[in-house]
Amino acid sequence: MHSLYDNVLALSTGLCESKMSFIIFWDDEFHAVHHYSHGIKNFHSTDFALYKERFGKLKASCFYAPNTKYHTLFQDLYFFKHYEQYAKTLIFPILDDKNQVCGLIGVLHPENPSAIEQNKHALKQLSQHVGKLHSEHKIKRRNNQPKPILLQSLNQLPGAHYEFIISPEGQLGFPNVSDELINLHPHFWSIPHLSCPDSIFRLLHRMDFHDFRTFLLEKEEGRSVEFSYALKNEGGSTKYYMVRINTYLNDAGETLCFGIVKDISLQKSYENVLEQIIFDISHVMRRPVATMQGLTQLIELDKMNRETVKEVAYKLQLVSNEMDSFIKKLYNNYQQRWEELEESEKK
Template identity: 30%
Template structure:
């Protein structure tokens, strides 16, 4: 295993320079009690230091690598490294920690091995007295090291999942911000407090100057924009949706500096255990659709109103011609003149109607633009 690969693996655990964690502190304490040693370290070695994640009987937070005994431990990751009397071992008798410092005599260290086989750190026991180490104690040291790695691997998985969740949440936010209209999450607490835990950037299409951060906590800014006559209808619809847990579907107007636009709100309610009602839904600007519907309605009215008289006249002439037993060429010519006159009136009306609605169509296009 290369040193570069080992360091990369160590960094993947995101453990260096992190705060103490109860689970590892407890393992260090258990080791101190079980082996009856005054000093225990759970440490990790990078390219320049041995950093202590959990410790018993040690004041400092790290040692330079050259002052570390644990560097000898990770060099042989398949073995437990034991020195029963450091003053008699050629590898350690001149070591700083033996000659000076705490004047160590006993050292037992076991590498912390990742699933890929990299030794990223150690669990080590130290004493200022020389001592023997039994096979049962070696087995217990293995069990504690396995417990540490089990915790670290679980911790790594959680951090990875958290990161994936954060990335997915960021991607989702980017998508919702680009979605047409407004995507929202509205909450009403049992005490009646109303808030928007989530609002997409589409809210700026209503009012570019709206402060989304403030709006999430205080919906008063949005309330002021809702057309006064429509607000009670919106409130009643929310109440009905909450009481019956039915989907919300309501059209209402918004007034921004005198410009009135129509919006459609569609949302599905959910009730939490604490009684909070949450709606997940959308606001969509439907001004163009409303304008279109109004135009079609006006066209229908205009056609019905303007065509009523000439059509009635034609029907009357048709009835007269049909029932006139003394119809001759002179009368037929007279009736033909009437029919021509009414037809000419209808032609002028349809031409004028066409011109009028071409202009209205252009106005709608400008509204959409």
């Protein structure tokens, strides 16, 4: 079942920017977890009968617990007790072909409250897709058909993503790319017209496949591969993209690779602005701060007369006014830059 659901787990972790995602099917006694840095893990200690009893007949469209440690649905379940450091839980039920709840898909993470609706949308689509995969898988098992290796249709899933297989001999299989990724940037528009797997790979990764495979062999087992690169837009502006690739080794010795591409241009712009703010504060404000420190060291009331104290106080006031004026200009300047960045992202 890992060949069906491991990539979905990696996708749910990436889309929701969470620390961990999980899938549970109680009748199949399948419970797998994807941790953003440790990869896939199986949970054999799960009490599947208890999960079925607790969640199988609930008709909620989703379950949200601001604190799993105290929520009555989760607090005494071993899995949630074990991972109670992730306070918030967002879970969607998985429905089978008879519209009955057969499992759960969810994420555990202290997510940004503003992203909750986006995460709900992504998980809802993933739960529907997993339900279809589960039903098709059961039918194929009954008919003794071979198990599918990768996802059936990337375009049923949210987000810009792709998948490919590396054979045991190190040969690259033809990448399967979602429509959303192709439409992400003009750079990717030529993908449907390329007939060489290596050409598509170079377009996606901005690197040679053999260099990537060498890097893959050297990385720590179970960890995802993550990198970013910059692309020029049609208008000449630079866009930044992050690629996260999760890899799995199947029984046939093939490496299954599932990649997520995200536009991080706004995040990158924020980082650049923050770096500039830190630079300005550390350099421009050092002079008045040093002046104030020097003046305060001069103030020894037992050695200074009243006129000298008044003169030092006057200079302190001038320096403090200068700092206050600078802080206001700094705030207005960067407030304007934030607004310009956000406005450019809307276009």
